[in-house]
Amino acid sequence: MVGNSRTVVYLNIKKAIPIDNLTITFLEYVCYYIVAELDFRLFVNYKFEPRVAMLTSRDTLLRYLANINPNLPLYKYEFEQQYSIYMISEEIYKRAFDSKHIKLDISFHSKLNQELYTYLGNYTLLNSEQSFDLAETITELVENAIEHTKTDCYLTIYSPSNDILSKKNSKRYHALDVSLFNVSDKHMGDDVMKKINNDDIAGDLKHVFDHVNKAYSNHSRYFNDKYDKESFGILAAMQYNVTGRFGNQNDGGTGIPKMIMSLQKSAYLDGCYIISGHKGFELMENYLGEDSDGYIGMNSNTYIDQIPEEKTLLRLSTEFPGTAYHLSFVFEKGN
Numbered sequence: 001m002v003g004n005s006r007t008v009v010y011l012n013i014k015k016a017i018p019i020d021n022l023t024i025t026f027l028e029y030v031c032y033y034i035v036a037e038l039d040f041r042l043f044v045n046y047k048f049e050p051r052v053a054m055l056t057s058r059d060t061l062l063r064y065l066a067n068i069n070p071n072l073p074l075y076k077y078e079f080e081q082q083y084s085i086y087m088i089s090e091e092i093y094k095r096a097f098d099s100k101h102i103k104l105d106i107s108f109h110s111k112l113n114q115e116l117y118t119y120l121g122n123y124t125l126l127n128s129e130q131s132f133d134l135a136e137t138i139t140e141l142v143e144n145a146i147e148h149t150k151t152d153c154y155l156t157i158y159s160p161s162n163d164i165l166s167k168k169n170s171k172r173y174h175a176l177d178v179s180l181f182n183v184s185d186k187h188m189g190d191d192v193m194k195k196i197n198n199d200d201i202a203g204d205l206k207h208v209f210d211h212v213n214k215a216y217s218n219h220s221r222y223f224n225d226k227y228d229k230e231s232f233g234i235l236a237a238m239q240y241n242v243t244g245r246f247g248n249q250n251d252g253g254t255g256i257p258k259m260i261m262s263l264q265k266s267a268y269l270d271g272c273y274i275i276s277g278h279k280g281f282e283l284m285e286n287y288l289g290e291d292s293d294g295y296i297g298m299n300s301n302t303y304i305d306q307i308p309e310e311k312t313l314l315r316l317s318t319e320f321p322g323t324a325y326h327l328s329f330v331f332e333k334g335n
Contacts, residue, residue, distance in 0.1 A: 009034055012045045020271075021055050022179040022326040024048070025156045028061050029183065032079045035065075035072050043070055053175035053328055055158055059092060082154065090123050093157040099146045113139045124159040125174045125333065130266055134178070134327075137259040141180050141325055144256070148191060148237075149184035149322065156180075164330060172333040173268055181324035188276035188323045189233015196236075208241045211295065215304045226313045231279040235308065238274075238281075239295055257296050260327065261288040269330040273314060276323040280314035283327075287312050 011031070018024050034042050044065040048057045057063065064075040082096035102108060116135035120126050126134065138155065145153040156179045164173040196213055219232055238257055264270045264285040272283035281298060287309055291301045298308030 007038075007040045008043070009040045010043045010045070014045050014047050016046075017049055018054070020179070020326055020328065021053075021156060021158055021177050022181065022324055024055050024060055024062075025154065025179045026181055026324070028079065029154060029181075031062065031065060032076065036076050036079075041070070041072065043068075052164055053158065053160060053177040053330070055092070055156075059089075059158075091158060091160055093119050093123070093155075095155045097142055097146060097153040097155070099150055099152050102146055104143055104147055109139055109143065112142065119157070124157075124176055125331070126176065130263060130331070133259055133262050134176075137256065137263070137327075138178060138180065140256055140259070145180070145182040145323060148188070149182050149186045151182045151184040151322065153180065153182045163333065173330050174333050175328070175330050177329075178325070178327040180327075182322045184322040186322075187230065187233070188274070189230065189235075189237045192236045193229060193233040208239070211293065211304065212236050212239065215295075218305055219307050222307050226310065226315050227307055228279070230277055231281075231308075231313065234274065234276055234279060234281065235296075235298060239303075257283060257288045258290070261285055263327075263329060264288075266331065267329040268332050271328040272326065274323070274325050275314060275316060275320045278316050278319050280316065280320075281308070282312045282314060284312055 013027075018027070031042060031044060034040050042065055044062050046057065046062060046066060048054070048060075050056060057066075061075060061078050064071045064078065082094045083098055113135050116138055117131050120131035120134055121128065124131070138157075142153050142155065145151070158177045158179075160175055164175060166173065192212070195209065196216055216232060216236070219227075220229070223229065223232075240258070260272055260283055264272070270285070274280050274283060287298045287300075288296060289301045290296055291303050293303070295303035297303035297306055298312045299306050300309075
């Protein structure tokens with residue numbers, strides 16, 4: 001579709017209430033596409049209600065589009081600056097990763113990990129162990145997104161400086177919120193399901209996919225509207241040493257849920273989820289434990305024979321075009 005700057009789009013979301021920062025940052029991406037790719041003039045009318053650990057109306061790049069004469073060049077410039085290390089403020093870190101110019105190797109992993117660890121250590125209230133765990137988790141998520149979809153990846157970390165005061169006691173808390181997404185016609189579990197359907201399983205870790213294949217045979221008997229092949233593919237792709245790469249499988253991915261759970265254990269509250277396509281999972285600490293074989297079933301620690309608990313399942317009425325993670329934590333101050 002080709003537009004021109006005389007085409008005007010008016011986006012009125014003033015009565016809509018974003019549920020989290022992932023909603024806001026994805027909206028920023030959509031607006032950039034409208035302005036930069038379609039070359040439309042865009043007016044955005046919005047007002048975000050103040051919520052714990054959520055970007056305010058002043059924090060988002062949408063502020064450049066929220067007047068009668070929107071500053072489209074500045075919006076495009078600010079959005080594109082995310083391709084470099086970019087901090088809007090000490091509370092907000094934004095980074096976008098250009099998949100065409102990134103070589104995934106130990107150098108990229110260590111540099112990004114150190115960059116994130118340094119930011120988290122200097123500009124948030126996380127302790128050293130929490131900073132290390134979160135830096136490693138985000139680095140793995142970025143690498144997975146680039147490797148499996150070959151598309152750009154967008155990251156926002158928000159750590160508000162204001163304390164959260166407890167209504168029950170005199171304790172003070174601090175919040176940290178991470179939003180990460182890529183836009184792709186490939187969903188998270190697509191390649192894993194292709195390997196299963198094509199029986200393309202070989203290499204030193206063949207036994208891992210044999211395990212997944214057996215789980216698929218069992219789970220498929222209980223597929224329904226909330227849990228189906230798409231959901232299973234996402235769950236399979238989250239397993240340790242499972243990869244969607246084709247050919248011999250001699251090494252696989254890292255178990256992301258295990259790293260997220262380590263952060264949840266030190267948090268007072270958390271809200272974590274993943275979505276891809278029409279499905280997703282609430283990443284709940286009680287259901288991220290491994291079974292005796294090291295697999296995550298999103299249930300009472302049984303992967304092969306039991307489908308995930310219904311409360312962990314997400315079903316989207318509108319397809320998310322890619323994969324997105326939202327990780328939100330509230331920590332007691334001083335811990």
